[in-house]
Amino acid sequence: MRILAIESTCDETGAAVVEGGRGVLSNVVASQVELHAKYRGVVPEIASRAHIENILPVVREACATAGVELRDVDAVAVAHRPGLIGSLLVGVTAAKSLAWASGKPLIGVDHVHAHLYSVMLGDVAKPQAAVPAFPAVGLVCSGGHTALYELRDWLDVRLIGSTIDDAVGEAYDKVAALLGLGYPGGPIVDRLAAKGDPRAVEFPRSLLGKESLDFSFSGLKTAVLYRVYGVPGRGARPSTAGGPPKISEQELADVAASFQAACVDVIVRKLRRAAKVVGARSVIVGGGVSANRGLREAMKGFGLPVLVPGLEYCTDNAAMSGGLAHVYAERGIVSELDLDAVPYSQFVAGV
Numbered sequence: 001m002r003i004l005a006i007e008s009t010c011d012e013t014g015a016a017v018v019e020g021g022r023g024v025l026s027n028v029v030a031s032q033v034e035l036h037a038k039y040r041g042v043v044p045e046i047a048s049r050a051h052i053e054n055i056l057p058v059v060r061e062a063c064a065t066a067g068v069e070l071r072d073v074d075a076v077a078v079a080h081r082p083g084l085i086g087s088l089l090v091g092v093t094a095a096k097s098l099a100w101a102s103g104k105p106l107i108g109v110d111h112v113h114a115h116l117y118s119v120m121l122g123d124v125a126k127p128q129a130a131v132p133a134f135p136a137v138g139l140v141c142s143g144g145h146t147a148l149y150e151l152r153d154w155l156d157v158r159l160i161g162s163t164i165d166d167a168v169g170e171a172y173d174k175v176a177a178l179l180g181l182g183y184p185g186g187p188i189v190d191r192l193a194a195k196g197d198p199r200a201v202e203f204p205r206s207l208l209g210k211e212s213l214d215f216s217f218s219g220l221k222t223a224v225l226y227r228v229y230g231v232p233g234r235g236a237r238p239s240t241a242g243g244p245p246k247i248s249e250q251e252l253a254d255v256a257a258s259f260q261a262a263c264v265d266v267i268v269r270k271l272r273r274a275a276k277v278v279g280a281r282s283v284i285v286g287g288g289v290s291a292n293r294g295l296r297e298a299m300k301g302f303g304l305p306v307l308v309p310g311l312e313y314c315t316d317n318a319a320m321s322g323g324l325a326h327v328y329a330e331r332g333i334v335s336e337l338d339l340d341a342v343p344y345s346q347f348v349a350g351v
């Protein structure tokens, strides 16, 4: 089975053709990074307008690269929840139109579950070999999510913990902004961290008690602010208004490395707790931050099989939705043409 999938939940416009749920024939992503960079974050209205401009060229390119036409695909999939409503509507509308015009079934998938499924994707000529053993513990760590899941199957996914404030990728982006680095901050801080000493600054690790599976990253972000601009009340008024902090290159790298060490430490400890609760036989990590070198390195000694996506499938892409849609289709689950776009605000996670 061959599925054409569409992604437009946030700021990447994506289309992909996936064969048999695992073999990626094409995976096209039109990034909007440059449009949002000057605002140091995603501006929803700009994102939805760019999706409108990009969506059909991206779909055409995905079909051309895969060497298929619409009539050659078996279904049209789309990530219809959760996301920014204006962005979601573009992809959902395009997918419905293509499905209706071609008479192919429409399959709406959950974007967060698709991030977990991304570990299954590989090149069609060189498929990903590993398959997770269930029950598995899943972590989606990205710019919009930091959440833990119990997976008994690809379609039996239960939310067991999530962030109570910032997502970890959001903390990376905000820390990069206050350090005067570029956007998106995750990859930049990751690269800088490799040049610094992770033990240079003892940043706080928010574990929220002994048993919680929730996360909190806002205190860590504030700790970085105070570290580089001074602690309020001690003759300092921490503010980024005067430009980037006046610290040496080495100190900057040390702060980046120490911040990354704190993030990775918390994530690994929470994954250990979650693995125990779930009785996990494997661990699945997906989302933009699963590209992080520090996290990948730290997970090597976890003690359970750990599955991470190929680097091209970590950040938002359509291939992961095309893969997951294959599982839906195999079980006879298809959507109606009145499929809703479900924004973050109406999203009941885990349902």
Ligand code: KG4
Pocket: 010, 141, 142, 143, 144, 145, 168, 169, 170, 172, 173, 184, 185, 186, 187, 190, 287, 288, 289, 290, 291, 292, 293, 314, 315, 316
């Ligand atoms: O999955 P994604 O494209 O979007 C959401 O669904 O949110 O993730 C984007 C996030 C951004 O916050 C970006 O800074 C972060 O993933 N990111 C990283 C790395 N690469 C991307 N964070 C840490 N280390 C990285 N190497």
Ligand code: ZN
Pocket: 111, 115, 142, 287, 315, 316
């Ligand atoms: Zn995402």
